[in-house]
Amino acid sequence: MNQKKGRVFSGARPTGRQHLGNYMGAIRNYVALQDDYECIYCIVDLHALTTMETTVNLRQNVYEMALDWLAAGIRPEETIMFIQSQVPQVTTLHTLLSMVTPLGKLTDLPTFKEKVAEAPHNVNLGLVGYPVLMTADIVLYKAGWVPVGVDQVPHLEFAREVVRTFNHRYSTKALIEPQWKPTDTPKVLGTDGKAKMSKSLNNHIELAFTPEETLKKVMTMVTDPQRIRRQDPGNPDVCNVYFFHKMFSAQEDIDMVNIECRRAGIGCVDCKKLMAKNLNAYLAEFRERRIAISQDENKVWEILHDGAQRARLIAEKTIAEVKDAIGLP
Numbered sequence: 505m506n507q508k509k510g511r512v513f514s515g516a517r518p519t520g521r522q523h524l525g526n527y528m529g530a531i532r533n534y535v536a537l538q539d540d541y542e543c544i545y546c547i548v549d550l551h552a553l554t555t556m557e558t559t560v561n562l563r564q565n566v567y568e569m570a571l572d573w574l575a576a577g578i579r580p581e582e583t584i585m586f587i588q589s590q591v592p593q594v595t596t597l598h599t600l601l602s603m604v605t606p607l608g609k610l611t612d613l614p615t616f617k618e619k620v621a622e623a624p625h626n627v628n629l630g631l632v633g634y635p636v637l638m639t640a641d642i643v644l645y646k647a648g649w650v651p652v653g654v655d656q657v658p659h660l661e662f663a664r665e666v667v668r669t670f671n672h673r674y675s676t677k678a679l680i681e682p683q684w685k686p687t688d689t690p691k692v693l694g695t696d697g698k699a700k701m702s703k704s705l706n707n708h709i710e711l712a713f714t715p716e717e718t719l720k721k722v723m724t725m726v727t728d729p730q731r732i733r734r735q736d737p738g739n740p741d742v743c744n745v746y747f748f749h750k751m752f753s754a755q756e757d758i759d760m761v762n763i764e765c766r767r768a769g770i771g772c773v774d775c776k777k778l779m780a781k782n783l784n785a786y787l788a789e790f791r792e793r794r795i796a797i798s799q800d801e802n803k804v805w806e807i808l809h810d811g812a813q814r815a816r817l818i819a820e821k822t823i824a825e826v827k828d829a830i831g832l833p
């Protein structure tokens with residue numbers, strides 16, 4: 505582990521089943537980073553509470569997220585994967601960081617404004633403080649790198665600022681300023697072809713779908729809005745299905761669609777069927793592994809508990825340093 509290039513931290517909210525956006529934007533990258541970095545991946549259940557108004561599915565979501573990560577190739581013997589609320593030190597750090605965070609900075613964040621627009625009836629204090637908790641997550645584990653999609657970049661910039669303010673206020677170097685690690689696929693659009701694919705928008709294609717469910721959802725995808733009739737030529741450059749072909753199809757199919765769509769040689773229905781077939785082939789191995797891992801649910805919870813134990817050791821040290829820097833007895 506010591507020869508690795510540094511420590512990576514990332515988290516995902518167990519607000520629903522994980523989808524292709526999560527896979528292409530985050531999970532795939534989580535797996536690859538294990539080769540070169542010491543990795544800590546967290547199921548951020550406290551973050552989920554900021555927008556989840558019912559928690560009936562929370563435990564199941566946590567479990568399913570762990571299954572996705574393990575099936576994708578997270579190696580729990582070396583990587584720490586755990587549940588946020590099982591390391592309560594993060595809430596202490598959240599409180600301490602809150603003291604150096606101007607409220608106006610939080611309410612000005614575009615991500616906050618978006619969430620307010622999505623659910624104006626549920627603007628709770630936790631939601632406002634979301635970026636502070638996210639900062640606490642990262643710096644508690646002294647992570648130098650955070651692999652996230654483009655949606656999280658404003659939060660990471662915010663985290664860096666909080667760290668600088670904290671270290672300056674208390675004349676310390678206790679906290680490390682994290683850096684963003686961009687992914688190859690920063691933004692996958694949803695089936696609506698407009699918004700970022702997201703668990704909470706119901707425009708997502710779940711990783712754990714069966715091939716039939718995948719096909720059904722793919723058939724609902726919005727294509728080039730200018731192409732109304734089968735005989736109209738289409739424009740793949742503005743079509744989300746073509747974007748998906750570029751992620752999941754072989755070059756031969758990508759080229760065929762690119763040519764045939766433009767001259768109405770292929771219709772949207774056939775184009776989607778082909779994409780769904782390729783997508784199902786792309787995910788086949790992952791899905792097989794997922795089913796195999798799910799045969800032993802206890803083992804998955806054990807992995808998460810073991811991860812929390814290892815995470816707590818790092819967290820306790822950081823909290824001691826931070827309290828010392830502040831002058832808390």
Ligand code: ATP
Binds near residue numbers: 529693
């Ligand atoms: P929610 O709707 O509850 O916010 P989400 O689907 O946006 O859920 P998160 O848990 O917020 O998922 O994000 C987990 C990780 O997946 C983050 O690193 C995020 O950047 C990435 N991610 C989420 N959606 C996409 C997407 N559509 N394209 C690329 N990356 C994504």
Ligand code: MG
Binds near residue numbers: 655702
């Ligand atoms: Mg999100």
